[in-house]
Amino acid sequence: xxxxxxxxxxxxxxxxxxxxxxxxYTATGYPSLFWYVQYPGEGLQLLLKATKADDxxxxxxxxxxxxxxxxxxxxxxxxxxxxxxxxYFCALSSGTYKYIFGTGTRLKxxx
Amino acid sequence: xxxxxxxxxNKVTEKGKDVELRCDPISxxxxxxxxxxxxxxxxxxxxxxxxxxxxxxxGLPSDRFSAERTGxxxxxxxxxxxxxxxxAVYLCASSSFQNTxxxxxxxxxxxxxx
Numbered sequence: 773x774x775x776x777x778x779x780x781x782x783x784x785x786x787x788x789x790x791x792x793x794x795x796x797y798t799a800t801g802y803p804s805l806f807w808y809v810q811y812p813g814e815g816l817q818l819l820l821k822a823t824k825a826d827d828x829x830x831x832x833x834x835x836x837x838x839x840x841x842x843x844x845x846x847x848x849x850x851x852x853x854x855x856x857x858x859x860y861f862c863a864l865s866s867g868t869y870k871y872i873f874g875t876g877t878r879l880k881x882x883x
Numbered sequence: 884x885x886x887x888x889x890x891x892x893n894k895v896t897e898k899g900k901d902v903e904l905r906c907d908p909i910s911x912x913x914x915x916x917x918x919x920x921x922x923x924x925x926x927x928x929x930x931x932x933x934x935x936x937x938x939x940x941x942g943l944p945s946d947r948f949s950a951e952r953t954g955x956x957x958x959x960x961x962x963x964x965x966x967x968x969x970x971a972v973y974l975c976a977s978s979s980f981q982n983t984x985x986x987x988x989x990x991x992x993x994x995x996x997x
Binding site: 776804806808813814815816817818821823861865869870871872873874875876 | 886887914916918923924925926928931933938939974976984985986987988989990991
């Protein structure tokens, strides 16, 4: 079945450091890919998405590129801020109602 | 309200008691999901509603778990005879029929079974 694997956390970075959170997937067909973020005390919210190969999703300085050849959708940000501290979830949807989520990666950014 | 609302936000109960968790989705959203988030685990799919129907209940862990949705709106997740392993955060999400790929999540109901 479909699955999502993302790097385990926690990830601890200093402010202005470069961030990469790895995500790979297994799916039949051509899924849509998502990154959701959960800030402390809040519900999950969509951060960015990509619906086909080579698409780049971007939002709030974060980017992720849909790489079909490596079945990956790594999340990157060039310069993190303390306010980016949160849990990040990679997810896929294979065109139906079903969404598969990764286990989440906790990011802590130190001032 | 504008977002998905869940209640209670926290529930502590004794083993063997029944609990009900409520979800009020965004108005007009026909799709509604329940997920469970356990410590160190990802989001575990429980059940999906389209309108009042539940075409996929495959994620419900046991027959102690049930859910219903009325009026195409509010949903209730019921756990009977709670066990300690039921302790988790239960998340509800809704989405419009014209699926843009975005799920809108509530803040969750944290259940602790003593």
